[in-house]
Amino acid sequence: MKEPEQIIRDILRENMKRVEDESFTENVIRQYLSKRRIKASGHFFNFASLIIGVSLVLISLGLVFIFRTETIVIENDILNERHGMILFSIALLFIIYKFLEEYIVISKFSR
Amino acid sequence: MDHELINKAVSGDPQALTVLIDKYKDLAFNLAVSIVRNGEDAMDIIQDSFLKVLENIGRFRNESKFSTWLYRIVYNRSIQYLNKKRKSDYINIDTVKNIPYPDNSSEKREDYSKLIETINELEEREYTVVSLFYLNEKSIKDIKTITGLSTSNIKVILYRARKKLYQNLKSSYERT
Numbered sequence: 001m002k003e004p005e006q007i008i009r010d011i012l013r014e015n016m017k018r019v020e021d022e023s024f025t026e027n028v029i030r031q032y033l034s035k036r037r038i039k040a041s042g043h044f045f046n047f048a049s050l051i052i053g054v055s056l057v058l059i060s061l062g063l064v065f066i067f068r069t070e071t072i073v074i075e076n077d078i079l080n081e082r083h084g085m086i087l088f089s090i091a092l093l094f095i096i097y098k099f100l101e102e103y104i105v106i107s108k109f110s111r
Numbered sequence: 112m113d114h115e116l117i118n119k120a121v122s123g124d125p126q127a128l129t130v131l132i133d134k135y136k137d138l139a140f141n142l143a144v145s146i147v148r149n150g151e152d153a154m155d156i157i158q159d160s161f162l163k164v165l166e167n168i169g170r171f172r173n174e175s176k177f178s179t180w181l182y183r184i185v186y187n188r189s190i191q192y193l194n195k196k197r198k199s200d201y202i203n204i205d206t207v208k209n210i211p212y213p214d215n216s217s218e219k220r221e222d223y224s225k226l227i228e229t230i231n232e233l234e235e236r237e238y239t240v241v242s243l244f245y246l247n248e249k250s251i252k253d254i255k256t257i258t259g260l261s262t263s264n265i266k267v268i269l270y271r272a273r274k275k276l277y278q279n280l281k282s283s284y285e286r287t
Contacts, residue, residue: 025128
């Protein structure tokens, strides 16, 4: 006759709920390795869009300075400092948006 | 053996990761199911727990067993889940109807099914402690680390659960 403890152990073992999804291990490893790669590769920081943003800011700032010193007329419309500032604001908003976007992606993957 | 596997897993060796996950996934799943009483949610919990463990495996210092560390994370996540979703979707006793029994005689079969019923009727905490003690072969100290319960509390829970199961076994033997 088996020991009561052994009977309980055997029954628990036989009654054990098992992972039926055969791809479970593979899925976990795939997710883990892809997260690891993202971390190792500097979170896929998208430098291209940031470089574009910085260039736009610099160009618009340059235009502001040109409009301050020289009068530029396109089809009878005089471009002034205000037009340059509008361009500058758009470029600045773009770069802020891109920074926020990158920040969200990084914090999502580093969780 | 776990120590070697962990060292390989830290370097991202897929074979070591596979062995490590395969070794503990069923026991971890069983622990999560015993708490949340829902297979799908238990799957999410153990997947999440394994990812957490693997992400932090480099920080594992062998101060406790790897399995204890894993079960602690599974246990905590299951409790967190329960706190969020205060709903119990109990496993139907019918799901264990077709399990193999140690003895093929019809009388014994009846005896064991009664015992299974008693096991399934254990309170959630009792089942978790019994399962960790007998199935996962954890010491009281390890169960304390996993569940955060006090040693005396664990002993009382085990005593009560054993009493219920032994009574059932005793009456089974008296019947046969």
